[in-house]
Amino acid sequence: MQSSWDFERLSEACNKAGCILCRLTGETTQRYLETWKDEMFTEVDVRAKLRSSRGFCNTHTWRLVQMGASLPLAQAYRDIITDEIEQLENDGGRHRQRWFHPKNGEALSPCPACQQSNEALTRFVFSLRQSLPEPSFYTLFLSSHGLCLQHFHLSCTLKPLAAPETWLPLLRQAQLAIMQRLEAQLSELIRKHDYRYKNEARGAEMTSWQSAAGLVSGEEGSIT
Numbered sequence: 001m002q003s004s005w006d007f008e009r010l011s012e013a014c015n016k017a018g019c020i021l022c023r024l025t026g027e028t029t030q031r032y033l034e035t036w037k038d039e040m041f042t043e044v045d046v047r048a049k050l051r052s053s054r055g056f057c058n059t060h061t062w063r064l065v066q067m068g069a070s071l072p073l074a075q076a077y078r079d080i081i082t083d084e085i086e087q088l089e090n091d092g093g094r095h096r097q098r099w100f101h102p103k104n105g106e107a108l109s110p111c112p113a114c115q116q117s118n119e120a121l122t123r124f125v126f127s128l129r130q131s132l133p134e135p136s137f138y139t140l141f142l143s144s145h146g147l148c149l150q151h152f153h154l155s156c157t158l159k160p161l162a163a164p165e166t167w168l169p170l171l172r173q174a175q176l177a178i179m180q181r182l183e184a185q186l187s188e189l190i191r192k193h194d195y196r197y198k199n200e201a202r203g204a205e206m207t208s209w210q211s212a213a214g215l216v217s218g219e220e221g222s223i224t
């Protein structure tokens with residue numbers, strides 16, 4: 001059995017709205033950014049890593065701006081601007097290999113927050129697969145909003161596919177039931193939108209359009 005800590009977090013996420021992997025990965029990344037902002041930004045190796053990735057990606061940089069990470073960003077991004085100034089002064093801007101963008105050949109290190117997010121996602125995918133055969137978890141998962149499409153397909157295909165017969169049919173079966181339930185709610189919402197049915201009582205279907213947005217495109221701000 002995987003760590004009971006992951007199992008508990010997966011179970012808790014099933015009781016909340018939206019894709020459980022979006023939620024858990026998003027929470028992990030948020031905690032990482034908070035720790036960076038509060039203490040990690042002064043560490044020598046963390047500063048060096050941020051220089052080699054040329055800072056955080058656009059999404060995580062602006063998340064930190066919103067979090068008011070003024071001194072940490074000032075310090076970390078001054079490092080990067082200093083490097084750029086030095087480079088321009090020394091060679092007039094001729095590209096050194098280490099500055100090349102991935103698309104141009106040489107790899108820039110990935111954004112450290114994206115890296116954390118990807119590692120957390122991988123871990124939760126494997127924990128989810130191990131949790132599905134537990135009947136109590138399966139019931140809980142079935143009553144949840146399931147997975148967004150990106151995370152569903154990733155969960156089905158991410159290697160290694162150890163003993164897929166123990167979890168893959170369960171994952172497909174549960175996701176199918178969840179999507180069928182959502183589809184019925186969407187149809188109901190669309191039907192009641194018609195003025196002839198405007199007086200009918202409104203139910204759970206009224207928020208189904210938001211669930212559909214999260215399921216098809218991932219939860220807000222969670223996919224990097």
Ligand SMILES: [Zn+2]
Pocket residue numbers: 019020021022023147148149150151218219
């Ligand atoms: Zn997701």
Ligand SMILES: [Zn+2]
Pocket residue numbers: 056057058059060111112113114115224
């Ligand atoms: Zn990032």
